[in-house]
Amino acid sequence: MPAGASPRMPRHSLYSLTESSDCGPEKEEEEDSPKRLTPLEKLTRDMCHDEKTIKDLTVGKRVGFYKVRGEIGCGNFSKVKLAFHALTKDKVAIKVMEKMRLDLQTQRMLSREISNMESLYHPNVLRLYEVVETPCRLYLVLEYAGGGDLHSRLTSEGKLTDPESKIVFAQILSAVKYMHDNSIIHRDMKAENVLYSCSGCVKVADFGFSTRINNRNQMLDTFCGSPPYAAPELFKDESYLGPPVDVWAMGVLLFFMVTGTMPFRADTVPKLRRSVIEGVYALPMWVSAPCQRLIRGILKPDPSERYALDQMLGCEWLLPVELFRTARPLQQLNPVYLLEAGTGRMMQEEEDVRAALQELGVTQEHILDNQCKNSRSPFTGMYRIVLHRIQRNSGTERPPIITGVVKDPKRDSLRAYRNLRHTSKLCVLS
Structure with a gap:
């Protein structure tokens, strides 16, 4: 430019x-x-x-x-x-x-x-x-996510089907894993904060209670989020680890998606507190067995016994789901990225963004003069909007699909292991 x-x-x-x-x-x-x-x-x-x-x-x-x-x-x-x-x-x-x-x-x-x-x-x-x-x-x-939020959808239309639940939950799980890998704890995971884009892609929103941690063993002490999604350790007025709190909320969310009801219900917060700390809930028999195992692995009162995100990604229930993961460099959110890439070394997506900005009248001087303002620059805002639109149009944002075929070698080996029948002279384990 x-x-x-x-x-x-x-x-x-x-x-x-x-x-x-x-x-x-x-x-x-x-x-x-x-x-x-x-x-x-x-x-x-x-x-x-x-x-x-x-x-x-x-x-x-x-x-x-x-x-x-x-x-x-x-x-x-x-x-x-x-x-x-x-x-x-x-x-x-x-x-x-x-x-x-x-x-x-x-x-x-x-x-x-x-x-x-x-x-x-x-x-x-x-x-x-x-x-x-x-x-x-x-x-x-x-x-702008024009498809509404998950809570409105569940309350108006009822529970999701098993395939729908897999597609939605896999995207939420992918987002939360990315957050935790970048040392950010959401602390307000709930159906109201899960939005649908117009293309059907799921978006985790509202980072008002989010926090950054120095390491996974850092203890937090602020009660955050909605009581129906709060983990037992939050109700005990003690310090807590961040990642297991998000995991618990995801378990409540998954229960809500597949049953249309909440696992812990009460008329008052003290009664809800007692119910959550006891960790007693009833799963309907018609929920698939792999999904039941996943929920039970998440909703464990002891945070140290709760499933980790990697265990959830490799669980049997999600094995058929193929996520479309795109590795994006964080610096791509800064319009200076266009100048540093240089002509001839940019991908088609970046060329399209540069051409669109040029047509609007954005020059190199505009970008350089605002490069230290991050999101507080109108040119950064314009750049990010155009970049996102071009990415959506190129199909980089789309819901996962259920293929029944696992392409990840690690998950494939897990699937193969679970299909083995272990035998001995005394018993058969399947």
Whole structure:
């Protein structure tokens, strides 16, 4: 993307939500010139001069480069609104938070949420595109998953079929393993935080309670998440290990998916606490035996006896599921990646992203001038949105399939081992 490929930009700020006084007479002179403005130049000009655009920015109908539409969700400290990028036209979800309502603890949690999402790049983890800050509000621009959440689907349509459960759970498991491999504990795994994309791919969302650990033996002491999904050790007011807490919540989630009900139910939190600590639940007989074994291996009150993620991946119930895993370098989330790759050494996907950004008017200078801002740059946001769209269109994000054929040699050997019949003169074990 050579520096001279794009016309000279106006001398005012390209990304101002509150200030437009820098736009002087020079802009008017440029408007009289025959030079054709790029889409980016036209948008930044409108943000300084167009009365409707300025009004929309003032009243919140626009946030930076995004046109905001209706509300699609809400939480304790935030609202989630549907929006679309004014240049790329892609839909996004914007999490809106009022700064005045954020106490110190909430601010720290929000900072961790942004930091942790910045360090995750997986097909089954909801993406953070951009962070926009104004004097009164903070906006997290997120991937829009238009298929709704798993909790709504289960409560409206009932339990999932066995194949559906395998496909959904395998994706959740893949996402959580990736998080743990990158030292991040989610701590709020529940059906409400599992979203469907329009393509049917599953996305783990809401990293508000997530935390980063230094090692797998690091003890945590904050009660997090929803009580019906909370592990026994959380109810004991003691320090706990992070990974087993996520694993327990996944067991509750799997039970909910295959039965349509929760394993531990009570009218009050104290009764629920007693039920969870005792670890007593009833699995319907019609749940398949391999699935029952997996659930029982996860929902063990003693965290040291709980299945590890690798055991879950290799379990008999998930053996027929073929996951599409794509190894993506984390630096690919930074638009500087396009400049460092260099012409002739980029893949077709990267060439397409570069061409799309050039067409919008994004130059090398734009990227270099914003390279230290990470998600707080509008050009990083634009780049990530275009990159994600091109990846989706190329088929890199799709649900796993059930083949019945195991292609992973390690899992294949496990399958072969389980099919062996061990015999002796006294007994036959199958």
